[in-house]
Amino acid sequence: MAFTVPTQHESRLLTLSRVELSLQRLRMLRELHRRGTVTAAATAMHYTASAVSQQLAQLERDVGASLFERLGRRVQLTELGMVLAEHAEEILGSVERATRALEEAQQTVSVRLTAGVWASVATGLLPSALTALATEHPGIQVRTRELAPEDTAGAVREGALDFSFVIDYSSYAMPWDAALSRAEIAVERLHAAVPAGALPAATVSLPELAEHPWILAGPRSHFGRAVRIACQRSGFEPTINHEVGEQTTALAMVAAGLGVTLVSDLGLSLCPPGVDVVALTEPVMRTVSIAYRTRDARRPSLQLVIEAVRAAAAAKGLGAQAAPSAGVQDPEHAQPWCSPTT
Known part of the structure; x- marks a missing residue:
């Protein structure tokens, strides 16, 4: 140059x-x-x-x-x-x-993309999606970088990533960045993850978990904040004995009998022996989307990646609507963690 x-x-x-x-x-x-x-x-x-x-x-x-x-x-x-x-x-x-x-001008796509991922997506969706993509479109190479979900959208905006996976919770919608668009990929339920044998029932309400010690990410994390808000709306403040950012670590501590946490559908594969997964009577949902720069919306490679990941989610029964969605905010709890000012 x-x-x-x-x-x-x-x-x-x-x-x-x-x-x-x-x-x-x-x-x-x-x-x-x-x-x-x-x-x-x-x-x-x-x-x-x-x-x-x-x-x-x-x-x-x-x-x-x-x-x-x-x-x-x-x-x-x-x-x-x-x-x-x-x-x-x-x-x-x-x-x-x-x-x-x-x-956009080529009939065949040959490009390298860098994606921001986190644990449950990396284990639950990407292996099958990238395998299918490599078979059907071998010219597209996807490299991954594991980041905290709170950091991925900002990295896309700044050009460090081509796209990333982001999440919205039913209890806490993510503030959005006008320079980014997103395509919904999957809709998941959150479940209670408890020590084996701790709960005899097939279902549990969030208030019933109030008497247990919790293992949870910090309040600045999207997951930690969303779960705290869900608990508060159910009438209690969780007693957090262990503040842990890594979900695999939190689940290992659950297996050791140190407390309870919540885990998503995609995170179920991370549960070790010694963890019982119990359905919540009042569903807490989250939506997984792919975030990308709005100016990249017409890139064929990006659209092919979105199709492959959506197919992987649908195969697990977690499919979401096909149309990209605009960002939504919960005015009471919104924080601009992916806005240009952060």
Whole structure:
């Protein structure tokens, strides 16, 4: 990729007028410009900080000029760094638009997509969906990155992911980002996960679980907040003895007799021996969707991925409506965790 550097800047003559620049290094520069620290840029791109530092140092060598200066823990772009960062936004945007146009014009699709996933989707839907996709459309390669559900939509918006799985709960609808669209994939029930033999009945109400200690994700997580709200609406505040983010860990603690939690249909495969799954008398539902940038709505590869995942969900009896939905909010409990301001 050729990039023309201004031949004069603040009365300083630059002998270098044309350089070959790596798109990946330009992406790192863009993230550094947005976030201010190498660590934050590395986290956003799922690299180590040392790897990003090395690539940014190489970018300076490619350009032949200083692009950064350190101010404590933060890294500030020099004036030339700002010039290049501004052009990087334009260059990367042009490459993205060209990629979409080429894909739409091709009769066969050959592309690599990066998806944001979390445990129950990764185990319950993706294996069969990606196997079918590889058979029917071998040109589409899907790479996955496991993130907390709260983080995936923001990563799509910022370009770190091509699409991600997101969730809405009947007790807590997700605030939405106007730059993103979503296609509904599956509708699940939540069930009580309790130590084996703890509940003799085939069903249980949420209030009946009030006397048990709970194992639950923190209130800043979408799942943890949704379950807390469902319990509050049932008239009690759960006694949380163990605040655990990983569902597999929470279920292992249930199996050990340390408390109860809730688990979705897709999460049932994560339950170890020693866990009984009991239906709730008042259903708590959640909708799984694929989030993507609205400007990518016509990408054939994205639509083929959505079709494959919907087919996998339907095969499990979890199918959702086919039309993409607009975001909905519960005004009482909405928090803009995937809005541009977070």
